[in-house]
Amino acid sequence: MRPPTVATAVARVSAGVAMSHVPAIGAASDLGKTDDDYWRPVFAGFEFSRRWIAQQRPDVIFLVYNDHATVFDLNAIPTFAIGCGDEYEIADEGWGPRPVPKVMGAPDLAWHVRQAVIQDDFDLTAVNNIAVDHGLTVPLTLMFDRPDAWPVLVVPFAVNVIVYPPPSGRRCFELGKSVRKAIDSFDADLNVQVWGTGGMSHQLQGPRAGFINQDFDARFLDALVEEPERLCRLSLIDYMREAGSEGIELVMWLIMRGALNDKVTEMHRHYHVPASNTAVGHLILENR
Amino acid sequence: MALDKPYGDIPGTTVFDSDMARLGFHANQFCMSLMKAENRKRFLADERAYLDEWPMSEEQKKAFLDRNYNRLLELGANVYYFGKLFFTDGMSFEKGAASMTGMAQDAYRAMMISGGRRPEDDVRLASAGRPKAPRRRSGQGPDAAADRGNRRG
Numbered sequence: 001m002r003p004p005t006v007a008t009a010v011a012r013v014s015a016g017v018a019m020s021h022v023p024a025i026g027a028a029s030d031l032g033k034t035d036d037d038y039w040r041p042v043f044a045g046f047e048f049s050r051r052w053i054a055q056q057r058p059d060v061i062f063l064v065y066n067d068h069a070t071v072f073d074l075n076a077i078p079t080f081a082i083g084c085g086d087e088y089e090i091a092d093e094g095w096g097p098r099p100v101p102k103v104m105g106a107p108d109l110a111w112h113v114r115q116a117v118i119q120d121d122f123d124l125t126a127v128n129n130i131a132v133d134h135g136l137t138v139p140l141t142l143m144f145d146r147p148d149a150w151p152v153l154v155v156p157f158a159v160n161v162i163v164y165p166p167p168s169g170r171r172c173f174e175l176g177k178s179v180r181k182a183i184d185s186f187d188a189d190l191n192v193q194v195w196g197t198g199g200m201s202h203q204l205q206g207p208r209a210g211f212i213n214q215d216f217d218a219r220f221l222d223a224l225v226e227e228p229e230r231l232c233r234l235s236l237i238d239y240m241r242e243a244g245s246e247g248i249e250l251v252m253w254l255i256m257r258g259a260l261n262d263k264v265t266e267m268h269r270h271y272h273v274p275a276s277n278t279a280v281g282h283l284i285l286e287n288r
Numbered sequence: 289m290a291l292d293k294p295y296g297d298i299p300g301t302t303v304f305d306s307d308m309a310r311l312g313f314h315a316n317q318f319c320m321s322l323m324k325a326e327n328r329k330r331f332l333a334d335e336r337a338y339l340d341e342w343p344m345s346e347e348q349k350k351a352f353l354d355r356n357y358n359r360l361l362e363l364g365a366n367v368y369y370f371g372k373l374f375f376t377d378g379m380s381f382e383k384g385a386a387s388m389t390g391m392a393q394d395a396y397r398a399m400m401i402s403g404g405r406r407p408e409d410d411v412r413l414a415s416a417g418r419p420k421a422p423r424r425r426s427g428q429g430p431d432a433a434a435d436r437g438n439r440r441g
Contacts, residue, residue, distance in 0.1 A: 208300030212404025
């Protein structure tokens with residue numbers, strides 16, 4: 001006879017990963033250039049990460065990224081968009097789609113998070129039939145190399161960081177907490193990781209293009225691990241001034257951090273300049 | 289009441305805010321059209337005719353024809369959008385970014401490998417103002433010519 005209440009397994013957030021998502025990194029992988037002198041130091045920093053994630057075996061990645069005028073142009077500019085579809089095609093960003101597997105969604109979890117997070121006062125836009133660009137696929141490449149099929153399901157979570165203003169760092173951090181609560185309340189035995197992508201310091205436009213701030217990046221990495229609350233006080237102007245106009249993507253890392261425990265263990269850190277125009281940063285944080 | 293815009297003093301930087309997005313709407317949507325191969329082909333076959341299909345200002349059209357990216361920034365185009373034009377021209381994002389700094393691609397790449405443009409450079413940029421637009425012969429600068437050669441090769 002069954003007891004009156006059955007304890008059901010719920011989803012759990014085990015870890016967070018942050019990394020840059022420079023398109024040239026994807027091209028280096030796709031064209032077999034990862035052992036070139038220029039690219040070796042970038043990819044070397046992910047050797048630990050690939051071993052680590054093979055052991056962690058996450059079921060789902062809640063993947064925070066931004067679309068780069070690929071799907072969302074000026075016709076629709078959602079601040080936060082959650083992918084609720086079954087699967088996602090690889091976008092053609094103007095030079096043909098990357099030769100990587102299509103991305104399989106986690107629609108049950110995504111629809112659940114959508115409802116819970118909106119009820120928690122964060123107004124998400126649900127999207128279904130979207131292609132995903134390098135913002136989402138380069139992180140998968142960095143963590144899983146070149147498999148025949150991605151070994152995880154993905155909930156794409158797109159943030160507008162192109163048309164000013166993006167959401168503030170504070171807003172992103174609080175949203176991460178709300179996403180965490182939503183995942184924690186999903187009735188399925190799932191090991192979920194939350195990834196925050198983009199950054200670190202870089203500027204692609206104007207006479208200031210090529211801007212890199214290694215001191216800022218180092219302080220950002222330290223604070224993200226130990227004092228994310230303090231990072232929430234950075235204004236959007238601070239990011240543009242200190243990390244370059246496109247370094248403002250770093251607010252997305254705060255969604256990941258907000259979804260983790262207050263205390264985390266830093267499992268791995270990697271930093272390298274440059275990948276094309278950008279400082280590459282990478283962190284693996286486990287909940288403790 | 290005017291919006292608070294505390295970001296006008298970041299040197300060498302155009303913030304793509306509501307005013308710029310409004311100003312550059314058609315310019316940016318033109319760039320989006322270059323995501324399709326058939327449109328890239330049509331554009332390259334007759335750039336002026338293709339641009340005339342879009343309700344852009346003459347200044348914006350001229351800046352596209354001249355590949356004057358710093359001017360395009362002032363006219364409301366955004367780098368992620370006109371990046372589609374880099375690719376249409378067979379040009380990398382690195383080279384596109386370099387072109388806006390007034391540096392040759394080799395020098396820009398060397399700067400990046402040695403750690404990128406330092407924050408201290410903001411002082412120089414603030415006093416220098418915007419660099420002059422790259423000189424182009426009949427809308428075809430030497431770099432553009434090399435790029436076109438590469439694309440066709």
